[in-house]
Amino acid sequence: xxxxxxxxxxxxxxxxxxxxxxxxxxxxxxxxxxxxxxxxxxxxxxxxxxxxxxxxxxxxxxxxxxxxxxxxxxxxxxxxxxxxxxxxxxxxxxxxxxxxxxxxxxxxxxxxxxxxxxxxxxxxxxxxxxxxxxxxxxxxxxxxxxxxxxxxxxxxxxxxxxxxxxxxxxxxxxxxxxxxxxxxxxxxxxxxxxxxxxxxxxxxxxxxxxxxxxxxxxxxxxxxxxxxxxxxxxxxxxxxxxxxxxxxxxxxxxxxxxxxxxxxxxxxxxxxxxxxxxxxxxxxxxxxxxxxxxxxxxxxxxxxxxxx
Amino acid sequence: xxxxxxxxxxxxxxxxxxxxxxxxxxxxxxxxxxxxxxxxxxxxxxxxxxxxxxxxxxxxxxxxxxxxxxxxxxxxxxxxxxxxxxxxxxxxxxxxxxxxxxxxxxxxxxxxxxxxxxxxxxxxxxxxxxxxxxxxxxxxxxxxxxxxxxxxxxxxxxxxxxxxxxxxxxxxxxxxxxxxxxxxxxxxxxxxxxxxxxxxxxxxxxxxxxxxxxxxxxxxxxxxxxxxxxxxxxxxxxxxxxxxxxxxxxxxxxxxxxxxxxxxxxxxxxxxxxxxxxxxxxxxxxxxxxxxxxxxxxxxxxxxxxxx
Numbered sequence: 001x002x003x004x005x006x007x008x009x010x011x012x013x014x015x016x017x018x019x020x021x022x023x024x025x026x027x028x029x030x031x032x033x034x035x036x037x038x039x040x041x042x043x044x045x046x047x048x049x050x051x052x053x054x055x056x057x058x059x060x061x062x063x064x065x066x067x068x069x070x071x072x073x074x075x076x077x078x079x080x081x082x083x084x085x086x087x088x089x090x091x092x093x094x095x096x097x098x099x100x101x102x103x104x105x106x107x108x109x110x111x112x113x114x115x116x117x118x119x120x121x122x123x124x125x126x127x128x129x130x131x132x133x134x135x136x137x138x139x140x141x142x143x144x145x146x147x148x149x150x151x152x153x154x155x156x157x158x159x160x161x162x163x164x165x166x167x168x169x170x171x172x173x174x175x176x177x178x179x180x181x182x183x184x185x186x187x188x189x190x191x192x193x194x195x196x197x198x199x200x201x202x203x204x205x206x207x208x209x210x211x212x213x214x215x216x217x218x219x220x221x222x223x224x225x226x227x228x229x230x231x232x233x234x235x236x237x238x239x240x241x242x243x244x245x246x247x248x249x250x251x252x253x254x255x256x257x258x259x260x261x262x263x264x265x266x267x268x269x270x271x272x273x274x275x276x277x278x279x280x281x282x283x284x285x286x287x288x289x290x291x292x293x294x295x296x297x298x299x300x301x302x303x304x305x306x307x308x
Numbered sequence: 309x310x311x312x313x314x315x316x317x318x319x320x321x322x323x324x325x326x327x328x329x330x331x332x333x334x335x336x337x338x339x340x341x342x343x344x345x346x347x348x349x350x351x352x353x354x355x356x357x358x359x360x361x362x363x364x365x366x367x368x369x370x371x372x373x374x375x376x377x378x379x380x381x382x383x384x385x386x387x388x389x390x391x392x393x394x395x396x397x398x399x400x401x402x403x404x405x406x407x408x409x410x411x412x413x414x415x416x417x418x419x420x421x422x423x424x425x426x427x428x429x430x431x432x433x434x435x436x437x438x439x440x441x442x443x444x445x446x447x448x449x450x451x452x453x454x455x456x457x458x459x460x461x462x463x464x465x466x467x468x469x470x471x472x473x474x475x476x477x478x479x480x481x482x483x484x485x486x487x488x489x490x491x492x493x494x495x496x497x498x499x500x501x502x503x504x505x506x507x508x509x510x511x512x513x514x515x516x517x518x519x520x521x522x523x524x525x526x527x528x529x530x531x532x533x534x535x536x537x538x539x540x541x542x543x544x545x546x547x548x549x550x551x552x553x554x555x556x557x558x559x560x561x562x563x564x565x566x567x568x569x570x571x572x573x574x575x576x577x578x579x580x581x582x583x584x585x586x587x588x589x590x591x592x593x594x595x596x597x598x599x600x601x602x603x604x605x606x607x608x609x610x611x612x613x614x615x616x
Contacts, residue, residue, distance in 0.1 A: 108577075200590075
């Protein structure tokens, strides 16, 4: 079956709102290629293009895509088959007022460094950072669904997803979202050619990409737990993802979600599940720079069967 | 060469102070086996042994061991060759007033769960948690040297090390400490049969262990950077470790240390090194429960040669 393509040129959003209007509607099971532009909308094309402040609109998310039979209480499964770079340069920037070390006098902002993409074909792609080479490991920075009641710009992560900046959201992995609105209304963009856990300077190597996904709706009744926030499945782990004002608060939310999964899977009370969560896998930092910060709690698949 | 053994029965400390007195003195290059007792000093031997509060003395650290030619400004290299369990049960506990979800009404404290050790010989060891099996992956929870000016109980992590509760501090890896006092004065204990990144409930599976290490002094002048805090070397990464009041503050310290390493290795200014740190490896959570919390910043060895 040929994949249909959804392009950012047809539609992209800068805010996840409860009343998003679908750009396109597909059935559960649809295989799509989603074309995204870079998080800075092409504004940075050389080292001399610096950003004096965070643009009012960033992280354009291609979509929204409605899945025809998704209803509130369901779960949207997004299997990510591939993330391909579609330009030959990424860019890393510092911006005054943004980033982990914002205000540190040793750090200069604004600054821009273009990161040319090298290799490809049979060779693994890299990006050049000056004389150095960094392996290309693409990340989808912003991905989410229409939220329950509040609206969130694409700079902000929350329970609907959004600017999660989580390195595990990449080819080969699957992300699950709670469905809050009819059709779910998925959108994604803000890809990086490479990004560290933490995204300390405020960006990875921001780059346009196209993404192959398969979308599937899971009935809420088929789930072992009530999914409140995004969950990512990697080869070897399940990882609830939580965003909050502080890392401590995000850790608590992600750990509570991990406890709910472990308790349901093994018929444990919450204290036992908490103890078990303290023995294997553990807390991981997604990003520490967006207006809310994001943490995940990895649970190895050896300790947890599929919850849906 | 036969290893000499240093046993907790000969000496163990509950506080890292600047004026520690050596239990034993060895030369640089010494290969030792260090015998440790469990972090709770054997007080918990069944599920009915619960802890009403954090004991005044915990995390007994075997030592201190002076290395005869270590002087302030030097670096102590601790290569960890093996960590062997020396009892057949670990224990996980919740304690009122302690742990990430302390005060959460779904969590019961105090509670204790003994975790019997199973397997061994040709089979990989596991601990049993009820019907579940968790792989044994030992961690040295508390390891450090005599601090510069302040004293820290073995419950607290800081720039001297101490209660770092970092899963990478295990067999096969090497930890580097700044030397603050003549002889460095190393001590370690508080091992776990298994522990999640975060150590959410406040403990891993606490257990007595013996640890094989090789100690070596590196002259401060041989280092590319001024080491301020512990640094762990794994198979594939260098990871500065930092502890602070909040995870945000610990992230900043660990990231600044990573930036110093990257800047020195590649002759980058700090802004470039900050940008590079945002592209590869990244921030990792060690523990979120001790009186200070601990984070590390992984830099893949592909991006950083040995700093000493």
